Amino acid sequence: MQRECDVVVIGAGPAGSTTATLLAERGHHVVLVEKDSHPRFHIGESLLPANMPLFDRLGVAEEMRAIGMEKWGATFVSPWHDRTSGFQFGDATDPDLPMAYQVRRSEFDEILFRRARKVVAETRENTRVREVDLGDRKTRPTVTAVDAAGATHEWRPRFVIDATGRDTLLGNRLKLKRRNPAHNSAALFGHFRNARRDCGRAEGNIIIFWFDHGWFWFIPLKGDVTSVGAVVWPYYMKTRKKPVREFLMDTIAMCPQLAERLEGAQLVEEPTATGNYSYECDECQGENYLLVGDAYAFIDPVFSSGVMLAMNSGFAATEVVDARLKGEAMAEARARRRFEWAMRKGPKEFSWFIYRVTNPTLRELFMSPSDRFDMKKALLSVLAGDLFRGTPIRKGLFFFRIVYYAFSLAHLRRSLAAWRRRAFNIRDDSEMPLARG
Numbered sequence: 467m468q469r470e471c472d473v474v475v476i477g478a479g480p481a482g483s484t485t486a487t488l489l490a491e492r493g494h495h496v497v498l499v500e501k502d503s504h505p506r507f508h509i510g511e512s513l514l515p516a517n518m519p520l521f522d523r524l525g526v527a528e529e530m531r532a533i534g535m536e537k538w539g540a541t542f543v544s545p546w547h548d549r550t551s552g553f554q555f556g557d558a559t560d561p562d563l564p565m566a567y568q569v570r571r572s573e574f575d576e577i578l579f580r581r582a583r584k585v586v587a588e589t590r591e592n593t594r595v596r597e598v599d600l601g602d603r604k605t606r607p608t609v610t611a612v613d614a615a616g617a618t619h620e621w622r623p624r625f626v627i628d629a630t631g632r633d634t635l636l637g638n639r640l641k642l643k644r645r646n647p648a649h650n651s652a653a654l655f656g657h658f659r660n661a662r663r664d665c666g667r668a669e670g671n672i673i674i675f676w677f678d679h680g681w682f683w684f685i686p687l688k689g690d691v692t693s694v695g696a697v698v699w700p701y702y703m704k705t706r707k708k709p710v711r712e713f714l715m716d717t718i719a720m721c722p723q724l725a726e727r728l729e730g731a732q733l734v735e736e737p738t739a740t741g742n743y744s745y746e747c748d749e750c751q752g753e754n755y756l757l758v759g760d761a762y763a764f765i766d767p768v769f770s771s772g773v774m775l776a777m778n779s780g781f782a783a784t785e786v787v788d789a790r791l792k793g794e795a796m797a798e799a800r801a802r803r804r805f806e807w808a809m810r811k812g813p814k815e816f817s818w819f820i821y822r823v824t825n826p827t828l829r830e831l832f833m834s835p836s837d838r839f840d841m842k843k844a845l846l847s848v849l850a851g852d853l854f855r856g857t858p859i860r861k862g863l864f865f866f867r868i869v870y871y872a873f874s875l876a877h878l879r880r881s882l883a884a885w886r887r888r889a890f891n892i893r894d895d896s897e898m899p900l901a902r903g
């Protein structure tokens with residue numbers, strides 16, 4: 467039986483639950499469909515200060531506080547330096563966003579999903595969307611899903627939101643998805659009990675350790691479990707001959723500063739490995755649909771930007787769909803321009819740093835950050851995810867980049883060697899076609 471509604475949101479991760487909640491609160495008849503059931507494991511545990519105002523606006527700040535480990539900054543550890551480098555978000559251009567949380571995504575996503583369930587007309591878990599006919603200006607889309615018992619559900623909404631994360635449902639169907647030609651990496655990760663953390667307010671800081679084949683994250687969660695992951699170049703992942711657990715432990719042994727923190731720590735469950743995940747879609751919107759969060763693009767987790775960008779895209783998407791459903795053509799056109807800008811701005815700002823984070827020059831600047839020309843403040847604002855509130859960071863970032871290029875020129879041989887090395891590292895022999903342009 468086909469049911470009519472205003473919007474079907476496909477996927478109840480941070481992007482989907484946020485969009486569904488906001489649209490339902492504007493009075494629209496929303497259906498939220500999720501293939502799994504909450505709580506469920508998901509990677510992506512380190513949040514950014516820019517998430518905090520979004521929690522306030524959704525009314526979930528207290529619940530997030532209850533599950534979150536406070537994260538006041540980030541620490542970088544380099545085997546090529548005899549010191550660590552610490553950043554406090556409170557030192558950013560706008561000190562109003564001094565803190566974020568580290569969270570178990572099972573708990574975090576469940577809070578957002580329950581929030582949506584309070585206001586959304588219909589939520590369905592264990593129900594996978596299999597087909598989407600997007601219709602056109604005159605014809606409604608059709609969304610077909612199958613639940614765990616094998617029953618088929620069909621909706622005829624006026625608008626479709628694809629929030630399917632890395633499954634990229636519409637990106638695949640519409641052949642919009644492209645491998646990122648400028649980046650390529652893989653990850654293996656697990657949860658450890660009794661890792662040695664820093665003390666006091668720094669306990670919840672994310673720690674990034676560089677090593678020869680990439681970098682590690684060290685994310686202390688509330689309680690005594692710490693998430694540890696290695697983000698490595700694909701060539702390194704391809705050398706794996708052993709089970710993931712042994713391979714992860716061997717990889718950790720290559721980074722003595724991290725290995726020392728994990729002495730006596732125990733893996734809580736079997737670790738996970740995941741292949742190349744750097745991609746983007748050619749478009750983020752069409753006549754009757756929008757792609758939000760990872761359904762549009764994902765580059766790399768090094769700056770913990772994924773969840774913030776996913777939720778932020780839900781806010782921008784809401785303006786488009788609301789205007790469309792109210793028949794306000796001018797407002798819709800404005801909102802679509804704003805949505806497009808928001809979807810491209812995040813990946814663009816972060817990717818400049820992501821593409822260079824294993825480069826010795828950028829590493830140097832991270833290990834000895836300078837406050838001249840507000841460079842460090844602006845860098846911290848990016849690390850805090852403060853990209854969408856008009857905080858004045860352009861000047862600081864401009865000088866940061868000038869210094870980076872000047873350093874690269876001053877150490878030309880090293881820079882060329884790093885550039886050649888990176889070109890080798892990002893090669894990919896997967897089937898996914900390269901992005902155009």
Ligand SMILES: Cc1cc2nc3c(=O)[nH]c(=O)nc-3n(C[C@H](O)[C@H](O)[C@H](O)COP(=O)(O)OP(=O)(O)OC[C@H]3O[C@@H](n4cnc5c(N)ncnc54)[C@H](O)[C@@H]3O)c2cc1C
Pocket residue numbers: 476477478479480481482499500501502508509510511512513514593594595596629630631632633635653695740743758759760761764767769770771772773774776
């Ligand atoms: C190794 C790694 C580490 C990361 N670390 C961080 C980090 O520290 N901090 C951070 O912010 N981000 C991190 N990320 C990124 C983060 O995981 C994502 O950016 C974020 O989860 C995106 O949210 P989303 O709602 O767009 O997608 P998701 O969270 O993936 O949610 C998509 C939802 O859609 C559902 N779904 C998929 N297909 C269908 C279908 N056909 N029908 C119904 N439902 C469907 C899925 O089950 C899922 O619940 C990391 C990513 C990786 C790969």
